[in-house]
Amino acid sequence: MEAGEGKTPLYQANVARGVFGSCSVLFDNVSSLSGVSSATPTEEMNGAGNLMDFLDEPFPDVGTYEDFHTIDWLREKSRDTDRHRKITSKSKESIWELIKSLLDAWSGWVVMLLIGLLSGTLAGVIDLAVDWMTDLKEGVCLSAFWYSHEQCCWTSNETTFDDRDKCPQWQKWAELMTGHAEGAGAYVLNYFLYILWALLFSFLAVSLVRVFAPYACGSGIPEIKTILSGFIIRGYLGKWTLLIKTVTLVLAVSSGLSLGKEGPLVHVACCCGNLFCSLFSKYSKNEGKRREVLSAAAAAGVSVAFGAPIGGVLFSLEEVSYYFPLKTLWRSFFAALVAAFTLRSINPFGNSRLVLFYVEYHTPWYMAELVPFILLGVFGGLWGTLFIRANIAWCRRRKTTQLGKYPVLEVIAITGITAVLAYPNPYTRRSTSELISELFNDCGALESSQLCDYINNPNMSRPVDDIPDRPAGPGVYNALWQLALALVFKIVITIFTFGMKIPSGLFIPSMAVGAIAGRIVGIAVEQMAYHHHDWIIFKNWCRPGADCVTPGLYAMVGAAACLGGVTRMTVSLVVIMFELTGGLEYIVPLMAAAVTSKWVADAFGKEGIYESHIQLNGYPYLDVRDEFTHRTLATDVMRPRRNDPPLAVLTQDTTTVEDVETLIKDTDYNGFPVVVSRESERLIGFVQRRDLTLAIKNARQKQDGVVSSSVVYFTEDAPQLPASNPQPLKLRRILNLSPFTVTDHTPMETVVDIFRKLGLRQCLVTRSGRLLGIITKKDVLRHMAQMMNQDPESIMFN
Amino acid sequence: MSGRGGSWSFIVAAALTVFLLDVVVFAQAKSFEDVRCKCICPPYRNITGHIYNRNVSQKDCNCLHVVEPMPVPGHDVEAYCLLCECKYEERSSNTIKVTIIIYLSVVGALLLYMLFLLLVDPLIRKHDPYTQPLHNEEDSEEMRPQVDSSQARGNTVLERVEGAQQRWKKQVQEQRKTVFDRHKMLS
Numbered sequence: 001m002e003a004g005e006g007k008t009p010l011y012q013a014n015v016a017r018g019v020f021g022s023c024s025v026l027f028d029n030v031s032s033l034s035g036v037s038s039a040t041p042t043e044e045m046n047g048a049g050n051l052m053d054f055l056d057e058p059f060p061d062v063g064t065y066e067d068f069h070t071i072d073w074l075r076e077k078s079r080d081t082d083r084h085r086k087i088t089s090k091s092k093e094s095i096w097e098l099i100k101s102l103l104d105a106w107s108g109w110v111v112m113l114l115i116g117l118l119s120g121t122l123a124g125v126i127d128l129a130v131d132w133m134t135d136l137k138e139g140v141c142l143s144a145f146w147y148s149h150e151q152c153c154w155t156s157n158e159t160t161f162d163d164r165d166k167c168p169q170w171q172k173w174a175e176l177m178t179g180h181a182e183g184a185g186a187y188v189l190n191y192f193l194y195i196l197w198a199l200l201f202s203f204l205a206v207s208l209v210r211v212f213a214p215y216a217c218g219s220g221i222p223e224i225k226t227i228l229s230g231f232i233i234r235g236y237l238g239k240w241t242l243l244i245k246t247v248t249l250v251l252a253v254s255s256g257l258s259l260g261k262e263g264p265l266v267h268v269a270c271c272c273g274n275l276f277c278s279l280f281s282k283y284s285k286n287e288g289k290r291r292e293v294l295s296a297a298a299a300a301g302v303s304v305a306f307g308a309p310i311g312g313v314l315f316s317l318e319e320v321s322y323y324f325p326l327k328t329l330w331r332s333f334f335a336a337l338v339a340a341f342t343l344r345s346i347n348p349f350g351n352s353r354l355v356l357f358y359v360e361y362h363t364p365w366y367m368a369e370l371v372p373f374i375l376l377g378v379f380g381g382l383w384g385t386l387f388i389r390a391n392i393a394w395c396r397r398r399k400t401t402q403l404g405k406y407p408v409l410e411v412i413a414i415t416g417i418t419a420v421l422a423y424p425n426p427y428t429r430r431s432t433s434e435l436i437s438e439l440f441n442d443c444g445a446l447e448s449s450q451l452c453d454y455i456n457n458p459n460m461s462r463p464v465d466d467i468p469d470r471p472a473g474p475g476v477y478n479a480l481w482q483l484a485l486a487l488v489f490k491i492v493i494t495i496f497t498f499g500m501k502i503p504s505g506l507f508i509p510s511m512a513v514g515a516i517a518g519r520i521v522g523i524a525v526e527q528m529a530y531h532h533h534d535w536i537i538f539k540n541w542c543r544p545g546a547d548c549v550t551p552g553l554y555a556m557v558g559a560a561a562c563l564g565g566v567t568r569m570t571v572s573l574v575v576i577m578f579e580l581t582g583g584l585e586y587i588v589p590l591m592a593a594a595v596t597s598k599w600v601a602d603a604f605g606k607e608g609i610y611e612s613h614i615q616l617n618g619y620p621y622l623d624v625r626d627e628f629t630h631r632t633l634a635t636d637v638m639r640p641r642r643n644d645p646p647l648a649v650l651t652q653d654t655t656t657v658e659d660v661e662t663l664i665k666d667t668d669y670n671g672f673p674v675v676v677s678r679e680s681e682r683l684i685g686f687v688q689r690r691d692l693t694l695a696i697k698n699a700r701q702k703q704d705g706v707v708s709s710s711v712v713y714f715t716e717d718a719p720q721l722p723a724s725n726p727q728p729l730k731l732r733r734i735l736n737l738s739p740f741t742v743t744d745h746t747p748m749e750t751v752v753d754i755f756r757k758l759g760l761r762q763c764l765v766t767r768s769g770r771l772l773g774i775i776t777k778k779d780v781l782r783h784m785a786q787m788m789n790q791d792p793e794s795i796m797f798n
Numbered sequence: 799m800s801g802r803g804g805s806w807s808f809i810v811a812a813a814l815t816v817f818l819l820d821v822v823v824f825a826q827a828k829s830f831e832d833v834r835c836k837c838i839c840p841p842y843r844n845i846t847g848h849i850y851n852r853n854v855s856q857k858d859c860n861c862l863h864v865v866e867p868m869p870v871p872g873h874d875v876e877a878y879c880l881l882c883e884c885k886y887e888e889r890s891s892n893t894i895k896v897t898i899i900i901y902l903s904v905v906g907a908l909l910l911y912m913l914f915l916l917l918v919d920p921l922i923r924k925h926d927p928y929t930q931p932l933h934n935e936e937d938s939e940e941m942r943p944q945v946d947s948s949q950a951r952g953n954t955v956l957e958r959v960e961g962a963q964q965r966w967k968k969q970v971q972e973q974r975k976t977v978f979d980r981h982k983m984l985s
Contacts, residue, residue: 128894129901144891146898154889155831161838161847204905211912212970214977218984233983235969247905350889399985407978444883499985501978617983 065287066690067234069670070620070777073323073759075736076288083282107280108293112331114276115297116338119269122246123304123339124346126253126261131348133254134431137197138190139172151350164448194256194429195419201255202415205248205502206408213244217501220245220267221320222613224298226621227270228291229322230759237294242271249503253431257418258494260432260508266301266320267503269339273297288323295321296332302576303336304343305507307354311576312336318572319610322624323759357437360582363550366541370592372521376558377593379517381600383491384565387510388605390495392612398499399616407501414500418493426450427479427486432512435486439515439555440581450475451519469530469547472523480520487516499613506609510566511559518558522551553589556581561593565601568608570594615790620781628752630787635744637751637783638765638773647773650674652684652715657696657729658708664693673764673771674714674735683764683771685714686739687731695734703729741766744773748783755780832891835859839882845869859886 065071091101131148141152153159153167160166173193174186209217215236227233235241249264273294277283283290298320303312313332317324343354351358398404422428427435443452453475494509526549528535529542542548560577564570574590601608606626607615614621640647648663650672663672670689676682699706705727714735718728741764742751754760755777762776785791835858837850852864861879870878976982 125897125901128897132894132898144895146895147891151889151891151894155834155851155853157851159849159851161840161849164849204909208908208912210974210978211915212908214970214973215984217977223984235973240966240970243904244908247901247908250901251905346893347888347890350887352888395985399981404978404981404985501984617985 064690065232067232069232070761071230071232071287071759072761073230073288074740075761076286080282080286080289083286104282107282108327108331109334111273111276111280111283111293112296112335113338114279115269115272115293116300116335117342118272118276119265119297119300119335120304120339120342121346122268122272123265123343124348126246126250126265127343127348128346129250130253130261130431133201133250134256137194137254137256139170140176141170142176143169154350162448191423194423195416198255198257198415198419199412201251202257202411202502203408205251205255206411206500208244208248208251209501209503210408213238213240214501215241216245216248216503218499218503219263219505220270220503221263222610222617222619224267224270224294225320225322225610226614226619228294228298228320229621230287230291230761231620232287237267237271237274239271239275242268242275245271245503252502252504255415255419256422256429256431257415257502257504258432258490258497258509258512259502259504259506260511261503261505262302262305262507263505264503265305265505266298269297269301269304270294272300291323292325292328292331295324295328296335299332300335300339302572303339304354306576306580307340307343307358308576308579309333309336309340311572311579312339314572314575315569319567319569355580356433357440358580358582359437359440359442359552359556361442361550361552362583362585363442363547363553364585365550365553365589366548368537368541369525369549370589372525372554373557373589373593374596376514376518376521376554377561377564377596378600380514380558380561380563380565380593380597381603382565383510383513383517383562384568384597384601384609385604386491387495387506387566388607388609388612391498391609392616394496395499395613395616411500411502414493414496418497421489421493425482425486425489427482427516428489432508436508436512436515436555436559439512439519440552440559442550442552450479452476453479469526469542469549471530472527476523480523483516483520487513487520490516506566507563510562514558514560514562515555516558517562518555519551521558522549522554525549525554526551553586556586557589557593560590561597564594565597566609568598568601570598620777622752622756622777622781624756626784628749628784628787630748632748632783632787633744634742634746634748634751634765634775635772637748637779638744638775639779640773647771648672649678649681649771650687650712650714651677653711653713653718655712656708657700657706657710657712660692660696660712661708664689670776671762673739673774675771681770683739683741683766683769685735685737686762686764687714687735691734692731695731696729699729703727739764742775743767748780751775752780752784833886833888835864835884835886837861837864837882837884839865839878842870842878842881845878856886860884 087097087101087104091098131150132146135149139149141147141149143152147154149165149170152170153165156167156169158167172181172186172190174189175181177189178186180186215233215238223233223236227236245264245268249261249268252259253261273296274290277290277293283293295316299309299312299316301312302315303309306312313329313336316332317329321328340354344352349356398410403410438449438451441447441449443454453473454470455473456470490509490513494506494513497509498504498506529538529549532538533542538548556577560573564573567573573594574587577590578584578587611621611623648667648669650660650663652674654677672687672689672692673683674685674687676684706729707726710726710729712729712731714732716732718730739762740754740758740760742754744765744767746765751763754763760777762774764771765773765775831853833853833855835852835854835856839848839850839861841847848865848869850864850866852866854863858864861882861884862875864884865879865882868875868878977984
C-alpha cells in the first residue's frame with residue numbers, strides 16, 4: 001500500500017488507519033484563497049497496490065464533513081501524520097522541497113503571529129470605539145468629535161479639584177441644545193437622549209446581526225466549546241461573523257446593556273484563527289489541526305479581553321479546549337503574547353494598561369479577613385446558581401414559546417428598561433467597566449468619588465499611600481444604598497440580557513455584581529473595625545490609626561467569586577484576577593473565594609453556565625469532566641435495537657451502484673459498515689456516507705462504463721470480468737480499514753471513555769468477529785442523558 | 799470558495815493595513831497634545847485642592863516642575879509636594895481619530911448595504927430571471943457542489959461577484975432559519 005510499509009511495526013497501525021487519509025490529501029483542489037495554499041502540487045501515490053486507482057480522477061471534497069456533523073479525531077490525526085510523513089520524505093529530494101517542508105513546519109507559528117496581531121488590533125478598535133460611543137450617549141466633545149469624555153478633557157487646564165471631569169470642551173446634550181447645564185429641564189432632556197441613543201445602538205446591533213450574520217449573537221463560548229470538541233458549524237467562525245460581531249459588539253456594549261465584551265472577544269479571536277487557517281492547507285484541510293489553532297486563538301481572545309496573557313492560556317486549557325497537547329500550549333502562549341503586545345502598543349485606555357479596571361495596591365491583608373472572603377465566596381456560589389437557573393429557564397422560554405418570535409422587539413424592550421432604570425443611579429449609568437474600576441480602587445487622599453467621602457482628620461498630614469481607617473462620611477452612606485440598588489438591578493437585568501440576539505458576554509456583569517457586593521461588605525468590615533477597635537477579632541490586627549481594611553480588595557475578591565460561581569473556573573480565574581492586580585499577596589484570598597464559590601455552586605448543580613447552554617441547545621458535547629458510573633453494556637446502547645430492522649451494511653464485492661444509491665436515498669445514516677458477505681457478516685471496514693455519495697457521483701460523471709448495474713468493489717483487486725459486464729467501481733480508497741470496534745460485552749463506562757479520549761465519531765460492536773451493531777457519539781450522548789433522567793431527544797444534532 | 803476567497807483576502811489585507819497604519823501613527827506622533835503630566839494636589843492647610851496639567855517630559859514630571867505657581871512659601875514646598883501625586887501619561891490622538899473614523903465608515907457602509915438588501919434589492923430581483931432557479935432549488939448535499947462550481951465559473955468579474963453574493967445570501971438565510979426561526983442554536 002505505502003512505500004513506507006514495513007519500516008516499523010508502529011508505522012503499520014498508522015498506515016492502515018491512514019489509508020483513507022493518504023488519498024484524500026492528494027486532491028488539493030486549487031483554491032484561489034492565496035498563493036500559499038495552491039502551492040502544493042498534486043502528489044502521486046507511491047506503491048504498487050494502487051495502480052488501478054491511478055486511472056481515477058481525483059475528486060474534491062472527500063474527507064470533509066457536512067454541516068452539523070461530528071469529526072473523527074482519529075481520522076484527522078492519522079491524516080496529518082500521513083501528510084507530515086509525505087513532506088518529510090519528499091524534503092530529501094530537492095532544496096525546494098526542503099524549503100517547503102521548513103515553511104510547513106513554521107506555518108503554525110506564523111498563524112499564531114497573525115492571530116495575535118489581528119485579534120489585538122480588533123480588541124483595540126473595540127475598546128476605543130466603546131469608550132467613545134458610551135460617552136456619546138451623554139454628550140459630545142466640541143473640539144474633536146472623536147474624543148470620549150476623558151480624552152476630551154485630557155489636556156484641559158480648566159479642570160478643578162472638585163469637579164474633576166468637567167471641562168468646557170465636553171458638553172452634555174442638554175447644554176449643547178438649550179444652553180443650560182443644570183436644572184430639571186436639562187436632566188430630563190439628558191435622560192431622554194440617553195435612552196434614545198441606547199435604543200438606537202441596540203436596534204442597529206440587532207438588525208445588523210439579523211441581516212448579515214445571525215451566528216454573531218450570544219457569547220459564543222458554548223458554541224466554541226462544542227466546535228473545539230469536534231463539531232462542525234459552518235459559518236460560525238466565518239468572515240462575516242467576524243466583521244459583524246466586532247461591529248455589533250461595540251454597539252451592544254455602548255448601548256449600556258448589562259453585558260460585557262469578554263466572551264464575544266474569544267469568539268472574535270477564534271474567527272481570526274479560522275480566517276488565517278484558510279491561508280495554509282495544513283490547517284484548512286484538516287479539522288483536527290484547525291481545532292488546535294482555534295484553542296490557541298481562544299487564549300489570545302482572553303489575553304486581550306482581560307490583559308491577562310497567562311490567564312488566557314489557562315482559560316483555554318481549563319474552560320474551552322477539548323484536545324490540548326503541549327504543542328498547542330506553547331502556541332497559545334505565543335499567540336497570547338503577541339495579542340497582548342499589540343493591544344498594549346495601541347494603548348486604548350491611555351494608561352499603558354490593557355484593561356480599564358487595572359488596579360495596583362499592596363496593602364497587606366490579615367488572617368481574620370478570610371472569613372468575609374469566604375462569605376463572599378458563598379455569595380458568589382449562590383449568585384452563580386441563581387443566575388444559571390434563572391437564565392436557563394428564561395432562555396428555554398425564549399426557545400419554546402412565542403417570545404422567541406420577536407428577537408428585535410425583545411432587545412429593544414430590554415434596552416429601554418435598562419436605560420430607564422440605569423440613568424438615575426450614577427453607578428449604573430456609566431459603563432460597567434468603569435463601575436468595576438471605581439469599585440476596585442482604593443480610596444486615596446486624592447480620590448474624588450462619592451465612595452471615598454470619608455471624614456478626614458484635619459490636623460493630619462501624611463504621605464499619600466498610608467491613610468488610616470477613617471469614619472465614613474455621608475457620601476459613603478449615600479453610595480452604599482445606591483450600590484445596593486445597583487446590585488439588585490444588575491442581578492435581575494443580567495438574567496434577561498444574557499442570551500439575547502446580540503453579542504453579549506457575562507464576565508463583566510458577573511464581576512460587577514461581585515464587585516458591588518464585595519465593596520459593600522468591605523466598607524462594612526472597615527467601619528466595624530474602626531468603631532470597635534476593642535472587639536477581640538480586631539484587637540490583634542487593627543489598632544487605631546492603622547490602615548487595616550482595604551474595601552477595594554473585597555470588591556476584587558467578590559468579583560472573582562461571582563465569576564467563579566457562574567463559570568466554575570478556578571485556576572484560570574485566579575490567574576486572570578492576579579494579572580489584573582499585579583499583586584502576588586492576594587492569591588490566597590482569591591483562591592479561597594474561588595474554591596468556596598465553586599463548592600457552593602457545585603452543591604446546587606454540576607454545570608457551569610456554558611455547559612448549561614450547551615445542554616439547552618442540545619449540542620453534541622461530550623464533557624470530559626462528567627463521570628459515567630452506570631453499569632450498562634455496549635449491547636444495550638448499540639443500534640439496531642432488538643426489534644429494529646437489521647443494520648444497513650454494504651458487502652465488499654456484491655453490491656451494485658444502484659443498491660448503494662438506494663441505500664443512500666432510503667436511509668439517513670452517516671456511514672455504513674462494509675462486511676465480507678451478508679451471511680458471514682465479518683467486518684472489513686467502514687465508509688462514510690458523504691464520501692460514498694461524492695465518489696459515486698464523481699465516478700458517474702467522469703468514469704466511462706460505470707452504470708447502475710456496476711458492481712462496487714471494496715476489495716484490494718477487482719476480479720477480471722468479461723467485457724460484456726459493466727465496468728466495476730473500485731472504492732477501496734474511501735474505505736476506512738481500521739474502524740474502532742468493541743465487543744458487545746464492553747461496559748459503557750469504557751466505551752464512553754474511548755469516545756471521550758479518542759474523539760471517535762462512531763464505534764462498531766462485534767461478537768467473535770461478526771458485526772452486531774454500531775454506537776455513534778449521538779447514541780452515547782442520548783444514553784448519558786437518559787441515565788441522568790433527562791430527555792434523550794434533546795440531543796439535536798448527530 | 800474561489801470568488802469569495804479573493805475578495806476576502808483583500809479585506810484581511812485592509813485590516814492589516816489599518817493595524818500598520820495605527821502602528822505608524824503611534825510611532826511617529828507624539829504631538830504636544832499627546833503627553834501630559836498631571837499633578838493632583840489635595841487641600842493643604844487653607845489652600846484648596848488643585849489639578850495641574852502640563853506638557854513636560856517624563857523625567858520632569860514631578861511636583862516641583864509642574865506645580866506653578868507654587869501656592870506655599872519655600873519652607874513648606876516639600877510638605878506640600880509630598881501630598882501631590884504626579885502621573886505621566888501618553889496617548890495617541892491620531893490612533894483614536896483614525897480608529898473612530900474607520901469604525902464609523904464601516905458601520906455606515908454596512909447600514910447602506912443593509913438598506914440596499916432590504917429595500918432596493920427585492921425591486922431589482924423581481925425582474926431578474928437569473929435568480930429564479932436559485933429559489934426553488936433544494937439544499938441537498940448533491941446539489942450544493944454543483945451550484946458552487948457553476949457559479950464560481952462566471953465569466954466576468956461581475957458575474958462572479960453576483961454568484962458569490964447569491965451563495966452568501968443563501969447561507970445567511972439558512973443561518974437565520976436555524977437561529978431565529980427554528981431556535982436550534984444560540985437560544
